[in-house]
Amino acid sequence: MVEDKQIDLLKSLIENRQEIYERLAPRVNIFDILGNTYYEVQNSKLLYYIFNTHFKYYDKEINFAKDFSLYIVGNEYKDKIKDAKFENVYREFQTKDGRRIDILIVFDKFEIIIENKINAGEQESQLEDYYKDRYNNGKEIFLVYLTRWKYEASKYSISKETKEKLRDKIYYLSHGDIAKWIENDILNKYEFLKFDKKYQSIYSALIQIRDNEKIITNPNEENNMEKEEIKKFFEIEDNNYFGLLNNNELKDNFEALDNCHNLLLKAAEVIENKKGDIVLKDKKVLNEIDFSEKVSKYIKENMKDLISNNNELFKFKSNEEIKSNFLQNYKSNENIEMFLIKNPNNPCKSVKISLNQLIYPMEEYKKSLYFGVWIHYYQNKEILNKVKEIIEEKFGNDFEEYNKLEIYDWVSPYIRYIDIEKDKPEETAQKIIDLYNLLKEKITQ
Structure with a gap:
């Protein structure tokens, strides 16, 4: 039958x-293992190191920044770039107005501004301000807008007039395009990287970065x-x-x-x-759920009036809700969310404290329960800096710096890891309350 x-x-x-x-071929992606594949800050750092690679191979100058420049520009600019003298590559270059350019490539005759987007949205007048900051009559200024799927920048980020002025000097690339550039203009062009033992570390790094760029644009390829x-x-x-x-x-x-x-x-x-x-048969997971529930109970009892008057700003998952999420194969939970700023008309302006639980502990800390302040990084850099100052001044070594923990535009500058064998729920809850009250006073004025 x-x-x-x-x-x-x-x-x-x-x-x-x-x-x-x-x-099936074994899959090993170092960046994926470290959890950095989709983090823009880390990705920009990787690209920065590629663009900043320059050396002499026998008498031949090898300069990846120049190779990239020749890759993006049209024929009318190639001669100028070939003769240009390399000066520097900068990461998070600060403009006169305090904005930060992800990557800035500087030659004596031209500059390339690279804005790297993976999960982040556009900021108001971002590319416009970058261009105005770097523009002068003596140099060509090129703009590269690097996104997962080659999006064009909107007028929210750069005006129509500036776009028209730039014309063929603004380029839209995907991370997949970066992978093709590494493959065709670096790996295939400089075959000695593969065979000369002195350059094996560069070669292996380029392979991994190339593959990681492919994954960002086409995560389903493998x-x-x-x-x-x-x-x-x-x-x-x-x-x-x-x-x-x-x-x-x-x-x-x-x-x-x-x-x-x-x-x-x-x-x-x-x-x-x-x-x-x-x-849910793992004792550690269950103990952390119970710990979270006790933290929630203490906060609700000691912030009763504030919570009752601002119910929409607070969310405490019950024991059963947390278990239900893990049963649905969620690998993490936000067991507690306490919003300091919550703008329904613009969610990007939100700031919150959350207590998070992971199934797997973070490898570098071997802990899976932690709380921190989460900020919509790309819209709230002033608040981000203010939170850093407050935590450094008032809480000292009680928190650990963790800027790289960035998820879909949110970043937590500092995190406090919880050891349920040593920490008490009431003390942890009080630390969260103290942090909430201090930040509420300082960042919402």
């Missing part, structure tokens, strides 16, 4: 899963390759996983595959549920 063949298919897939794993390998496995004659099909009508064949597909989806659902069960 067809149903028996479907069950046999599922059994066979489970029995032969090792063979499928072996058909998954699609894996699907192709799995498809080949299904079609191997000895396996004959599609043998349940016959030469009957379309309806019969379609229903056979549809039933098989539904069976596999149900199997996947069972596996997902099992993952949740495993998480």
Whole structure:
């Protein structure tokens, strides 16, 4: 019967899963492992080091910044760039008005401003201000707007008049374009990087950065390759996983595959549920949930009036809500959210304190429960700096600097990790209250 063949298919897939794993090439991406793939600050740092690579190979000058410049500009500028003298590459270059250019490449005859976007939105007049800050009559100024999928900058970031003035000196690149540039204009152009042992570290770094740039633009590329390998496995004659099909009508064949597909989806659902069960049998996870609940209870009791009058600013997940999220295969939870600023008309202007819980501890700290101040980084740099000052002045070494913890435009400049074996829920809750009251007084005035 067809149903028996479907069950046999599922059994066979489970029995032969090792063979499928072996058909898939191992995936090792250092940036993904470190959790930095989609973080703009870290990504800009990687690109900065590429652009700042310059040396002599025998008598030949190798300058990746110049290679990049020649890659982006049109033919009318190439001669000028070939003859230009390299001066420097800057990261987070501060303008006269206090804005920061992600990357600035400086030659004696021209400059390239690079604004790097991955998950962040545009800032008001951002590119406009960068251009005006660097423009002078003696140099060509080029703008590169680097995004995941080659978006164009809107008039919110740069005026129509300035766009027209720049014309062919503003370039829209995807991170996939950066990957192609590394491949074609660096790796293929300078083959000695691969074969000369002195340059092996540069070569291996370029390979990883190239692959990481590909992932930013096309995160499913490796998954699609894996699907192709799995498809080949299904079609191997000895396996004959599609043998349940016959030469009957379309309806019969379609229903056979549809039933098989539904069976596999149900199997996947069972596996997902099992993952949740495993998480909620872990004593450490359960103890941290209980710890969070006690913190919530203390805060609610000691901030009763403020919470009741501003209920929309506070969210305390119950024990069951946290467990439910983990059962749905969420790898992290915001167990507590306390907004200092919450603007419904512009969510980007929000600032909050949250207590977070991860299934897996952060490798460098071996801890999975922490709280911190979260700021919409790209819209609130003044607030970010103010929060840093307050924490440094008032809380000293009680917090650890963690600027790199940046998620979808949000950044937490400092975080306090919680050790439930040593820390008490009431003391942790009081620290959160103290932090909230101090920041509420300072940053909302």
